[in-house]
Amino acid sequence: MRKLITLILILQLTACAGFRPASVNAYENYNSNIALKLADFSNLAYEKDEDNLKELLKDKYPDFTLLRKIEEDETGYDSQAFVAYDDNMIIVSVRGSEIPFISMDWRNNAKFIQYTNKRVTEYCEGAGIHGGFFQSALRIGNTKLNSLENTSIYTKIEELQKNTNRDLYFTGHSLGGAIAEILAFFSAYETNMDITAVYTYGEPKNGNLAYRDCHDKVLRDKTFRFINNRDIVARVRGSGEYSHVGNLAYFDRNGNLSDINTYSSYLGITGDVLLLRFAFDHKLANYIELLEKNINVQPYSSQPNKLSKGTP
Numbered sequence: 001m002r003k004l005i006t007l008i009l010i011l012q013l014t015a016c017a018g019f020r021p022a023s024v025n026a027y028e029n030y031n032s033n034i035a036l037k038l039a040d041f042s043n044l045a046y047e048k049d050e051d052n053l054k055e056l057l058k059d060k061y062p063d064f065t066l067l068r069k070i071e072e073d074e075t076g077y078d079s080q081a082f083v084a085y086d087d088n089m090i091i092v093s094v095r096g097s098e099i100p101f102i103s104m105d106w107r108n109n110a111k112f113i114q115y116t117n118k119r120v121t122e123y124c125e126g127a128g129i130h131g132g133f134f135q136s137a138l139r140i141g142n143t144k145l146n147s148l149e150n151t152s153i154y155t156k157i158e159e160l161q162k163n164t165n166r167d168l169y170f171t172g173h174s175l176g177g178a179i180a181e182i183l184a185f186f187s188a189y190e191t192n193m194d195i196t197a198v199y200t201y202g203e204p205k206n207g208n209l210a211y212r213d214c215h216d217k218v219l220r221d222k223t224f225r226f227i228n229n230r231d232i233v234a235r236v237r238g239s240g241e242y243s244h245v246g247n248l249a250y251f252d253r254n255g256n257l258s259d260i261n262t263y264s265s266y267l268g269i270t271g272d273v274l275l276l277r278f279a280f281d282h283k284l285a286n287y288i289e290l291l292e293k294n295i296n297v298q299p300y301s302s303q304p305n306k307l308s309k310g311t312p
Helices: 002-013 032-044 050-060 104-109 131-141 153-164 175-190 209-222 266-275 277-282 284-293
Strands: 065-070 081-085 089-094 167-173 197-201 223-228 247-251
Touching: 032 050, 032 089, 032 167, 032 197, 032 223, 032 284, 050 065, 065 153, 081 153, 081 175, 089 153, 089 175, 131 153, 131 175, 167 175, 175 197, 175 209, 175 223, 197 209, 209 223, 223 284, 277 284
Parallel strands: 089 167, 167 197, 197 223, 223 247
Antiparallel strands: 065 081, 081 089
16 A cells, blocks of 8 residues: 555655646757767766866866866765866856665755745745755855855856856766756856856756746757657656746657657556666766767757647
8 A cells, every 4th residue: 555655655756747848949049969968077077086077088188177166065965066268168067866765965955945045036036946956056055166266156157158158067976967957057147147058967957937937038049958759757746836947859759859749648657666667768878878969960950930749
């Protein structure tokens, strides 16, 4: 009986929650090469050791310099991120969840109560954001550059971009994608940063409809959410009102990329729950493999209002 109740609850928390057409400028803004590169940077965010991260960057991306690696104990929420840059771009990459139900990441994931304060409602009336994601994003953004320089990460990124006009990207997988998206949201409203794009992979929903509308007012054309077929993390509804933001980029069961979600069957979800297939589709390695397969594919129509079927 307990297993049956658990299954029913999972079914209630999953599946699709309606459709929206892709944004008008999604076609022009999407870049498949950037999508693949940022997925790899999302993977690098899982590296715990700073020296190892520097070596990996040096080996794979020799032109990039590590500006700052933000450790778990600095945020108090076990969130981890890093900022790196070269002559052309700045990348803010946030780590996803670690082993389920062991790390504090998953306790943050479970904090479904939406959080808001005067700071947010000044420009987003009624906006509510997932409490754990909200706090993690705030603490990452407010992290100081180093012990000698009383400058926040946000301020340093602004300086880098102002002096060189570099493109600025936010990225992350799973929990990391959710936090990266909120970081970009605050950056858009509270800083002078010029955000180029946000690419996330298997991220959960972040906030209510008021948050979605406020986010999309400034970032919808620049935000691309990848969902791999049965990935349950991207489908969990949580308690209360939750909605995705930005533009969907969806890999179907055959690995084809489009903006059309073709997986909405409760019967199919039941089978995936029983066979644990949803966990396999959430792996970042599978996202990277599918991005490589679709490196020259354009998921969006140049006439989205007529041809696009929208996002879950």
